[in-house]
Amino acid sequence: MLLYESDSVSNTYFSTNDCDSNHPIENIIGGQGNDTITGDGLDNSISGNAGNDFLDGGFGFDIIDGGSGNDTTTYDFFSGPIVANLATGTVGFPGNSDRTDTLISIENIIGSRGNDTLGGNDDNNRILGNTGNDQIVGRSGRDRLFGQDGNDRIDGGADNDTIQTGTGADTIVLRRNGGFDRVRDFQDEADTFDLTGRLQFGQLSIRQRRDDVIVSVGDTNLLRIDDINTAQLSRTDFI
Numbered sequence: 001m002l003l004y005e006s007d008s009v010s011n012t013y014f015s016t017n018d019c020d021s022n023h024p025i026e027n028i029i030g031g032q033g034n035d036t037i038t039g040d041g042l043d044n045s046i047s048g049n050a051g052n053d054f055l056d057g058g059f060g061f062d063i064i065d066g067g068s069g070n071d072t073t074t075y076d077f078f079s080g081p082i083v084a085n086l087a088t089g090t091v092g093f094p095g096n097s098d099r100t101d102t103l104i105s106i107e108n109i110i111g112s113r114g115n116d117t118l119g120g121n122d123d124n125n126r127i128l129g130n131t132g133n134d135q136i137v138g139r140s141g142r143d144r145l146f147g148q149d150g151n152d153r154i155d156g157g158a159d160n161d162t163i164q165t166g167t168g169a170d171t172i173v174l175r176r177n178g179g180f181d182r183v184r185d186f187q188d189e190a191d192t193f194d195l196t197g198r199l200q201f202g203q204l205s206i207r208q209r210r211d212d213v214i215v216s217v218g219d220t221n222l223l224r225i226d227d228i229n230t231a232q233l234s235r236t237d238f239i
Contacts, residue, residue: 029049030048030067031050034052035055036053036055037054038058039057039060044064051067055072055074056074058077072110074110075116079112080114081116084116086103086107087122089103089106107124109127111128114131117135120139122141126146128146130148133150138156141157145163147163154173156181158177161181163182163183165187169190169191170191171194173196181222183223192238192239193237195239
């Protein structure tokens with residue numbers, strides 16, 4: 001186990017007068033600052049320690065522990081799909097049932113370049129789908145969810161979430177008791193809202209509030225859609 005006390009670590013290999021760059025480090029603990037730690041193709045155990053860390057385990061069966069702070073892990077290096085669940089702390093790889101990464105104290109995740117399933121936990125998560133047609137669920141917490149590229153399905157879950165769909169024809173889940181969510185970049189004639197939990201279009205009130213549209217049921221606000229007007233929304237936008 002190697003301890004770095006600096007604010008930033010961005011090395012897979014550590015070189016001093018006593019060891020050269022041909023000696024891989026498979027276990028590493030970050031310092032007290034905001035660290036960037038990148039693993040390799042081996043089975044790594046990475047701990048960010050304190051600070052808001054950015055942790056990339058790379059290929060291999062990894063244990064990634066963010067420690068204290070607001071920590072992010074990324075799977076941008078991987079071209080296939082992943083199934084990540086921050087609530088259970090697991091990342092699976094469809095087609096390779098023997099491979100599972102373990103996540104501990106991770107608040108934020110960046111998906112792979114495949115068609116991912118990404119789930120949050122009770123923290124205020126930041127989840128980015130990356131490329132691919134992803135399914136993103138925030139669960140509890142005031143989450144920030146980004147579909148990015150691809151045709152994504154985004155479900156904020158409970159609490160008040162912020163959703164940015166990105167490119168593609170995306171689907172945003174709308175339900176009662178799902179908090180007052182905000183959609184930052186709704187694309188008319190591309191994105192749609194999926195009414196779930198017996199919610200029906202006829203129950204919705206859709207009204208203009210300055211530059212935005214508010215969707216509500218009775219006295220309960222469900223959704224704020226930025227920078228559109230009510231004339232841009234119709235029954236066909238709600239499925």
